[in-house]
Amino acid sequence: MMKRNECLEILADQLSDDAIVVAVYTTAFDWIKIRPSPLNYIFTGAMGLASSHALGLAIGMPERRVVVLDGDGSLLMNMGSLVTIAAQAPKNLIHFVAENGTYEANGGHAIPGAGNADFAGFARAAGYASASEFSELDDFQSGLGSLLQAEGPVFAGLKIEPGPPPEMDYRMMHGAQIRDDFRAALK
Amino acid sequence: MSDPGPAADPVLGASIIRAVKSAGIATVITVPDITTSDGLLRPISNDGSLRHITVCKEDEGIGISAGLSYAGKRSLILIQNTGFLDSINAIRAVGVEYEMPICLMVGLLGKQAGEAPTEARNYGVRIVEPILDAMGIARALIETENDVALIAPAIEAAYKTSRPTALLIGQSPGAE
Numbered sequence: 001m002m003k004r005n006e007c008l009e010i011l012a013d014q015l016s017d018d019a020i021v022v023a024v025y026t027t028a029f030d031w032i033k034i035r036p037s038p039l040n041y042i043f044t045g046a047m048g049l050a051s052s053h054a055l056g057l058a059i060g061m062p063e064r065r066v067v068v069l070d071g072d073g074s075l076l077m078n079m080g081s082l083v084t085i086a087a088q089a090p091k092n093l094i095h096f097v098a099e100n101g102t103y104e105a106n107g108g109h110a111i112p113g114a115g116n117a118d119f120a121g122f123a124r125a126a127g128y129a130s131a132s133e134f135s136e137l138d139d140f141q142s143g144l145g146s147l148l149q150a151e152g153p154v155f156a157g158l159k160i161e162p163g164p165p166p167e168m169d170y171r172m173m174h175g176a177q178i179r180d181d182f183r184a185a186l187k
Numbered sequence: 188m189s190d191p192g193p194a195a196d197p198v199l200g201a202s203i204i205r206a207v208k209s210a211g212i213a214t215v216i217t218v219p220d221i222t223t224s225d226g227l228l229r230p231i232s233n234d235g236s237l238r239h240i241t242v243c244k245e246d247e248g249i250g251i252s253a254g255l256s257y258a259g260k261r262s263l264i265l266i267q268n269t270g271f272l273d274s275i276n277a278i279r280a281v282g283v284e285y286e287m288p289i290c291l292m293v294g295l296l297g298k299q300a301g302e303a304p305t306e307a308r309n310y311g312v313r314i315v316e317p318i319l320d321a322m323g324i325a326r327a328l329i330e331t332e333n334d335v336a337l338i339a340p341a342i343e344a345a346y347k348t349s350r351p352t353a354l355l356i357g358q359s360p361g362a363e
Contacts, residue, residue: 045280049250052242056254056262059214059238080243084251088240179285183257 002137004098004160008034008069010141011096014148016065022054023069025105027098028173029166031069038185042173048077051085051095058090058152061186065148068095072119073103073111079122085153086127093152095123099133100162108162123155133157195331197300200226200360202335203292204234210342211261212290214238216248220267222294226360228265245270249277253287261346265292268315271353275318282351283322289351290342300330300358319353330357 004027012035015021020039023031028042041057044050050070058066075082075097085093101114111117124131129151134140140158147154172178204227207215215231217239232239240262242248248264255262266274271293282289295315298307304316319326325344327337338354345352 043285044250045253045285046246046249046277049246049277049281052247052250053254055247056251056256057258058254059240059251060255060258060260078244078247081247084240084242084247174284176286186257 001135001159001161002140004100004158004163005030005034006137007098007140007158007160010137010144011067014144015067019065019067020057020061021067021069022050022057024050024071024074026165026168027069027071029168033166038181041182043179043182045174048074048081050074051078051081054093054095055081055085055088055090058093059088062090062092064092066090066093068093070095070097071104072097072099072101072117075119076111076117082123082126082128086123089129090153091151094147094154094156095128097155097157098160099157100160102162104162104165105168120155120157128153128155131155131157133159135159194301195333197358198329198331198335198356198360200230200362202332203227203329203338203356203360204230204237206335206338207263207292207342208236210339211346212237212263212342214240214255214260214262215265216240216242216251216262217265218242218245218248218267218270220265220270220294220296222267222296222359223265223292223356226362227356230362231265244273246274246277249274249281249289252289253281253285256288256346261288261290261342263290263292263342265294267294267296268309268312269296271315272311272318278324278351279322283324286349287351288345288349290345291351291353292356293353294356298357304328304355304357315355324351324353326353326355328355328357
């Protein structure tokens with residue numbers, strides 16, 4: 001088991017500055033502290049939609065890397081997106097799923113199938129170009145570089161410990177300023 | 188009683204597609220709907236000048252369309268009224284609260300030609316317009332060739348003002 005912050009710090013070290021990162025809920029609030037950037041797209045609106053927003057961004061901007069930092073509970077709300085993404089086959093999309101087995105932003109309750117559902121298996125079966133999972137930080141650190149270079153869609157499940165949610169500023173997440181900043185950063 | 192004059196011709200799928208393209212739509216995101224199946228969806232799926240993205244569930248389309256719009260790409264989401272109802276939360280968050288130009292084209296299942304949507308037999312059709320009104324989403328009913336003129340301005344307005352719009356397909360478009 002890994003800690004989410006440790007995974008995100010490794011990712012931030014290796015990710016190019018012009019990559020768009022679509023992140024959800026507790027992961028999003030951790031991520032924006034580790035990698036502050038107007039290219040952080042944390043305004044997905046409805047739970048589960050991160051992978052769909054990312055697909056639109058990836059199709060619309062094929063010259064950029066689009067990284068999704070999804071959650072297991074979130075992805076369960078939009079499992080069909082795995083099939084849609086695989087069918088569209090964006091080469092520039094990398095889909096990480098933080099697997100902590102809980103709805104961390106909603107009280108830490110267990111997700112259905114916690115510990116049993118095989119998310120990398122779902123992605124592989126849906127037709128992603130590659131799908132893997134990591135439960136040890138050293139393995140993630142050594143494997144991340146090739147993941148970021150690989151032709152997508154790439155999926156990686158990150159087995160992480162559940163933890164207390166970080167401080168979450170929903171007013172900022174849903175406010176207009178962060179969307180305006182994102183638009184400006186794309187120009 | 189005065190003569191109502193000749194009835195307008197039923198809308199053709201080809202007319203809708205021309206209007207949509209004239210408004211800069213290059214991508215159509217769909218879940219099949221029997222109302223629009225033959226006259227609209229089938230020609231769209233065979234149209235090499237449109238990118239056709241088939242999704243498993245309608246609310247995926249809301250996220251995809253939002254992502255595309257940040258990239259400067261215009262898209263249309265073609266679904267059934269049931270899919271609209273299923274996507275309300277995504278439309279609420281992304282379209283209305285985030286003020287994104289989400290363009291919906293919604294087939295009204297089982298509505299009879301000339302009948303107001305609010306008078307349709309199908310409850311799921313009757314509530315569409317009141318829901319759109321409650322959400323403050325612009326709407327237009329498309330069921331005759333005369334209505335085709337409403338399509339491009341609605342899409343242009345959605346992108347100009349960055350607000351959602353709904354084009355309701357009130358009867359099966361004819362196939363040419």
